[in-house]
Amino acid sequence: MEVGPALGLVTSMLVNIGYEVHTLDVAPRAFDYPAVPHHQKDICELRADEIAGYDAILCCETLEHIEWEQVGSILSTFRESGAKFLIVSVPYMAFQVFLELYANSSTFRQYFSMKKLLWRKDFTAEPAGGHQWEVGYKGYPLPRWESRLKDSGWSIVRREFTEHCRSVFHVLKAG
Numbered sequence: 001m002e003v004g005p006a007l008g009l010v011t012s013m014l015v016n017i018g019y020e021v022h023t024l025d026v027a028p029r030a031f032d033y034p035a036v037p038h039h040q041k042d043i044c045e046l047r048a049d050e051i052a053g054y055d056a057i058l059c060c061e062t063l064e065h066i067e068w069e070q071v072g073s074i075l076s077t078f079r080e081s082g083a084k085f086l087i088v089s090v091p092y093m094a095f096q097v098f099l100e101l102y103a104n105s106s107t108f109r110q111y112f113s114m115k116k117l118l119w120r121k122d123f124t125a126e127p128a129g130g131h132q133w134e135v136g137y138k139g140y141p142l143p144r145w146e147s148r149l150k151d152s153g154w155s156i157v158r159r160e161f162t163e164h165c166r167s168v169f170h171v172l173k174a175g
Contacts, residue, residue: 001021001022001023001024001051001056001057001058001083002014002021002024002057002058002059003024003043003053003057003058003059003062003064004024004025004059004060004061004065005021005023005024005025005030005031006028006061007028007030007031008023008029008030008031008033008034008056010060011023011031011034011036011155012031012033012034014051014058014139015034015036016034021034021036022036022038022054023037023038023039024038024039024040024041024043024046024051025035025039025040025041026040026041026042026043026106027040028040029094037075039051043062043066043068043074043077044070044074045052046074047077048077048078048080048082049081050080051077051078051081051083051143052081052082053081053082053085054082054083055083055085056083056084056085056086056087057078057081057083057085057086057087058086058087059078059086059087059089059168060087060088060089060167061086061089061090061091061167063075063088063090064090064091064131064132064133064134065130065131065132066132067132067133068132068140068167071148071153072148072152073087075148075149075152075153075154076152076153078151078152079152079154079174080153082133082174083174084173084174085157085171085172085173086154086170086172086174087169087170087171087172088149088169088170088171088172089139089162089167089168089169090134090135090145090167090168091131091134091135091136091166091167092134092135092136092142092161092166092167092168093115093118093134093135093136093137094115094118094119094135094136094141094142095115095116095117095118096113096114096115096161097113097114097138098111098112098113098114098163098164099112100112102167107146111164113164117137118136118137118138119136119137119138119141120138121137121138122137122138122139123137123138123139123140135168142168145161145168146170149170149172153174153175154172154173154174154175155172155173155174155175156170156171156172157171157172157173158170158171
């Protein structure tokens with residue numbers, strides 16, 4: 001089950017390598033291919049029995065659109081569904097530095113990114129539907145996010161940060 005499939009890029013990649021995928025979103029499916037079963041439902045109103053039977057749930061760049069106080073119950077619903085695994089990602093804005101250099105006899109390119117001191121800033125929630133919180137801002141440190149995951153019945157198998165560090169991914173196992 002992929003929650004919040006957007007324009008279907010991840011859905012398409014999963015289907016192309018042989019996975020059977022269903023999607024779930026508050027909006028109708030926004031893509032024609034692949035033609036996978038789509039469940040239109042607000043995850044804040046989701047019941048575990050409505051998503052029972054899936055081996056894994058993929059929920060990337062979605063939960064930050066939900067008020068922080070509701071996220072724990074959504075994670076618990078995912079757990080109560082009987083899914084064995086949950087893969088989740090959210091924006092990660094804590095202190096980080098990324099430096100990339102490329103050089104050869106004809107070219108020199110560089111990329112530099114630094115996010116700092118956001119742990120001291122309050123996150124300004126966007127209008128409904130936009131980001132309501134992000135990990136790394138004041139009140140939302142990574143340990144608090146990971147506690148929320150664990151308190152919802154999941155154990156962390158692996159944590160990864162994307163390049164240029166836009167997001168933190170967690171592979172979680174029921175238990």
